Amino acid sequence: xxxxxxxxxxxxxxxxxxxxxxxxxxxxxxxxxxxxxxxxxxxxxxxxxxxxxxxxxxxxxxxxxxxxxxxxxxxxxxxxxxxxxxxxxxxxxxxxxxxxxxxxxxxxxxxxxxxxxxxxxxxxxxxxxxxxxxxxxxxxxxxxxxxxxxxxxxxxxxxxxxxxxxxxxxxxxxxxxxxxxxxxxxxxxxxxxxxxxxxxxxxxxxxxxxxxxxxxxxxxxxxxxxxxxxxxxxxxxxxxxxxxxxxxxxxxxxxxxxxxxxxxxxxxxxxxxxxxxxxxxxxxxxxxxxxxxxxxxxxxxxxxxxxxxxxxxxxxxxxxxxxxxxxxxxxxxxxxxxxxxxxxxxxxxxxxxxxxxxxxxxxxxxxxxxxxxxxxxxxxxxxxxxxxxxxxxxxxxxxxxxxxxxxxxxxxxxxxxxxxxxxxxxxxxxxxxxxxxxxxxxxxxxxxxxxxxxxxxxxxxxxxxxxxxxxxxxxxxxxxx
Amino acid sequence: xxxxxxxxxxxxxxxxxxxxxxxxxxxxxxxxxxxxxxxxxxxxxxxxxxxxxxxxxxxxxxxxxxxxxxxxxxxxxxxxxxxxxxxxxxxxxxxxxxxxxxxxxxxxxxxxxxxxxxxxxxxxxxxxxxxxxxxxxxxxxxxxxxxxxxxxxxxxxxxxxxxxxxxxxxxxxxxxxxxxxxxxxxxxxxxxxxxxxxxxxxxxxxxxxxxxxxxxxxxxxxxxxxxxxxxxxxxxxxxxxxxxxxxxxxxxxxxxxxxxxxxxxxxxxxxxxxxxxxxxxxxxxxxxxxxxxxxxxxxxxxxxxxxxxxxxxxxxxxxxxxxxxxxxx
Numbered sequence: 001x002x003x004x005x006x007x008x009x010x011x012x013x014x015x016x017x018x019x020x021x022x023x024x025x026x027x028x029x030x031x032x033x034x035x036x037x038x039x040x041x042x043x044x045x046x047x048x049x050x051x052x053x054x055x056x057x058x059x060x061x062x063x064x065x066x067x068x069x070x071x072x073x074x075x076x077x078x079x080x081x082x083x084x085x086x087x088x089x090x091x092x093x094x095x096x097x098x099x100x101x102x103x104x105x106x107x108x109x110x111x112x113x114x115x116x117x118x119x120x121x122x123x124x125x126x127x128x129x130x131x132x133x134x135x136x137x138x139x140x141x142x143x144x145x146x147x148x149x150x151x152x153x154x155x156x157x158x159x160x161x162x163x164x165x166x167x168x169x170x171x172x173x174x175x176x177x178x179x180x181x182x183x184x185x186x187x188x189x190x191x192x193x194x195x196x197x198x199x200x201x202x203x204x205x206x207x208x209x210x211x212x213x214x215x216x217x218x219x220x221x222x223x224x225x226x227x228x229x230x231x232x233x234x235x236x237x238x239x240x241x242x243x244x245x246x247x248x249x250x251x252x253x254x255x256x257x258x259x260x261x262x263x264x265x266x267x268x269x270x271x272x273x274x275x276x277x278x279x280x281x282x283x284x285x286x287x288x289x290x291x292x293x294x295x296x297x298x299x300x301x302x303x304x305x306x307x308x309x310x311x312x313x314x315x316x317x318x319x320x321x322x323x324x325x326x327x328x329x330x331x332x333x334x335x336x337x338x339x340x341x342x343x344x345x346x347x348x349x350x351x352x353x354x355x356x357x358x359x360x361x362x363x364x365x366x367x368x369x370x371x372x373x374x375x376x377x378x379x380x381x382x383x384x385x386x387x388x389x390x391x392x393x394x395x396x397x398x399x400x401x402x403x404x405x406x407x408x409x410x411x412x413x414x415x416x417x418x419x420x421x422x423x424x425x426x427x428x429x430x431x432x433x434x435x436x437x438x439x440x441x442x443x444x445x446x447x448x449x450x451x452x453x454x455x456x457x458x459x460x461x462x463x464x465x466x467x468x469x470x471x472x473x474x475x476x477x478x479x480x481x
Numbered sequence: 482x483x484x485x486x487x488x489x490x491x492x493x494x495x496x497x498x499x500x501x502x503x504x505x506x507x508x509x510x511x512x513x514x515x516x517x518x519x520x521x522x523x524x525x526x527x528x529x530x531x532x533x534x535x536x537x538x539x540x541x542x543x544x545x546x547x548x549x550x551x552x553x554x555x556x557x558x559x560x561x562x563x564x565x566x567x568x569x570x571x572x573x574x575x576x577x578x579x580x581x582x583x584x585x586x587x588x589x590x591x592x593x594x595x596x597x598x599x600x601x602x603x604x605x606x607x608x609x610x611x612x613x614x615x616x617x618x619x620x621x622x623x624x625x626x627x628x629x630x631x632x633x634x635x636x637x638x639x640x641x642x643x644x645x646x647x648x649x650x651x652x653x654x655x656x657x658x659x660x661x662x663x664x665x666x667x668x669x670x671x672x673x674x675x676x677x678x679x680x681x682x683x684x685x686x687x688x689x690x691x692x693x694x695x696x697x698x699x700x701x702x703x704x705x706x707x708x709x710x711x712x713x714x715x716x717x718x719x720x721x722x723x724x725x726x727x728x729x730x731x732x733x734x735x736x737x738x739x740x741x742x743x744x745x746x747x748x749x750x751x752x753x754x755x756x757x758x759x760x761x762x763x764x765x766x767x768x769x770x771x772x773x774x775x776x777x778x779x780x781x782x783x784x785x786x787x788x789x790x791x792x793x794x795x796x797x798x799x800x801x802x803x804x805x806x807x808x809x810x
Contacts, residue, residue, distance in 0.1 A: 314790040321785045325797040327676030330785035436802045441693040442784035460508035
């Protein structure tokens with residue numbers, strides 16, 4: 001938490017989140033004295049952890065080997081750091097392990113940098129990311145319906161391509177090659193979800209959006225697994241197939257029950273299916289070419305190249321700038337621009353959109369249906385982000401890099417969101433974006449601070465008054481209006 | 482407790498902050514705290530490479546002129562804040578802000594020193610510009626004149642004293658922080674528009690955010706002071722405030738022509754001066770005066786650099802959008 005420019009993540013056991021929930025103590029151990037804790041998860045971890053806690057209390061561990069804090073105090077410190085730096089990312093160890101299709105192969109010690117790859121590692125094996133992402137927006141027919149046949153075809157090509165990559169790749173180390181050839185893990189994901197929603201006229205913050213994520217990911221997962229099974233018949237199973245959950249005739253959806261058993265609590269996500277999974281269960285039992293099939297990556301760069309929205313993320317804003325290695329560029333939400341042009345509004349509202357920092361709610365001339373359809377990422381409720389991720393995680397055997405966007409000002413405002421993410425069985429979260437309170441004075445927009453105070457001044461002022469900095473002015477004072 | 486006065490109270494009275502009399506001032510203190518940054522957080526290795534491999538000699542001279550102006554000016558602001566403004570502003574929350582602002586100006590000096598130390602600029606040249614170069618010298622003399630007027634035989638209880646105080650506030654908060662610095666920002670950001678000098682521009686992002694806050698505080702202070710002392714803004718003073726701003730515009734135009742004797746890619750002295758006039762009009766209007774130029778902003782690309790929300794690809798650039806000093810519960 002003192003390294004603001006490193007990309008750090010926490011791999012959090014259920015035991016910790018439970019103790020946050022019940023306001024219990026948390027024991028911090030020197031790993032030298034508890035080496036087995038990183039090699040187990042779930043109930044086994046909790047059993048051993050509690051035993052170490054008892055030992056500590058009985059004085060059987062050296063004083064310097066442990067420390068006791070309130071779980072909630074530590075949680076709060078984590079959240080403060082998250083809000084001030086975007087790090088450390090919160091990822092969940094027991095969900096990652098209990099829902100792993102390779103759980104008998106080995107323990108997952110951490111996720112990868114972008115938090116979507118969940119693979120076992122050990123002294124001799126370094127996991128490798130083999131990733132591809134489907135541009136969902138390119139699978140929309142002219143009539144606004146999804147072209148399911150084309151999508152199935154894309155999945156098939158992508159899975160075969162990814163499987164080829166495993167054999168063609170040049171490996172930086174023998175440990176990486178070994179792990180990749182033994183598990184043959186691939187991670188097919190998606191991008192362009194927000195563009196697809198926008199073109200279909202579905203608001204991101206709606207049950208329909210979550211249902212569509214559910215339907216799409218079920219379909220993609222189904223066909224990815226099917227393709228991997230067919231590849232197994234063609235080219236043989238991956239060397240550790242017999243140790244995998246696939247060999248037991250299980251599919252990713254079935255592992256939610258495993259997580260419930262490990263956690264001892266229900267996972268707050270539904271189990272609805274639309275496709276014939278029993279038929280697929282019978283198939284995977286016969287063979288799979290790949291240890292894993294799906295992971296949803298952030299796609300920050302490839303989505304930009306493909307010209308669509310990133311991953312499962314909404315549009316950041318309807319107009320924004322993107323800072324990359326090559327410079328800073330202006331971007332518009334292209335679906336909105338098309339729609340405004342169609343309605344003959346584009347030229348009239350273009351400047352106002354910049355003044356409103358891409359927030360349609362601030363522009364009077366924009367019709368209400370567009371305001372509902374094109375919020376900024378910060379105007380979408382955290383519940384919508386979690387709902388979409390939870391639906392997708394049903395079908396994804398690795399993990400999802402779920403970015404979260406908050407207008408929150410206090411760590412306590414986001415504490416419940418991460419608890420909820422955990423209860424819904426998410427394996428990981430990614431960047432925590434906080435809407436900055438203050439903006440520099442705009443350059444190209446008409447400004448007169450005498451006539452109109454910037455929004456941040458009013459907000460900061462409300463805050464200092466609400467914080468009990470009692471004001472001596474009368475209530476009629478316009479400062480607080 | 483002694484009567485709290487925004488300006489002209491007992492300057493030796495210890496701070497007793499609550500209850501607040503000027504919540505806007507305390508709001509600026511809190512926001513300043515959330516904006517805290519340190520220069521070394523901005524990596525400059527790519528800038529060094531840009532400097533050595535991609536900048537033309539004209540562009541390097543322009544950057545040196547920029548540094549040669551910002552560096553001494555930031556310390557001049559500090560001096561004026563402490564010696565000319567702080568002794569007379571007596572509301573506790575406003576004093577707290579001025580103290581904080583003084584730290585920020587010092588931080589800017591350290592930031593520009595960090596840049597000067599890192600890039601192979603002609604150090605002597607940069608540090609002597611404000612003494613050697615007529616255009617930089619003229620801007621400095623303009624500011625010095627305002628500070629000196631506050632130090633010699635000065636009496637705030639008279640109308641003339643109050644007017645001189647207001648004149649100084651305008652000269653520093655509005656002219657220096659609200660006009661002079663803004664064309665410097667535009668010059669630096671023009672490089673980032675071409676993918677150059679991104680580390681320097683990260684520092685400029687921070688400085689610009691700070692200066693926006695100083696300017697906002699300054700406008701609040703000026704308007705509140707004028708509101709409490711209605712007799713101050715006579716037609717004659719309004720005219721001399723206007724003249725002051727127009728004189729500053731002339732100095733700035735002269736300076737920009739010296740910075741960019743020939744256009745560089747994406748920016749000319751004419752375009753930059755158009756921007757200066759556009760910003761000057763904005764400041765005149767904020768002071769309740771008539772705009773002088775009524776010209777559109779020629780630097781439309783500044784929208785991408787400053788106006789719209791910024792999404793940062795984390796592995797590729799430093800994200801400066803996080804605020805610090807959150808409440809811990």
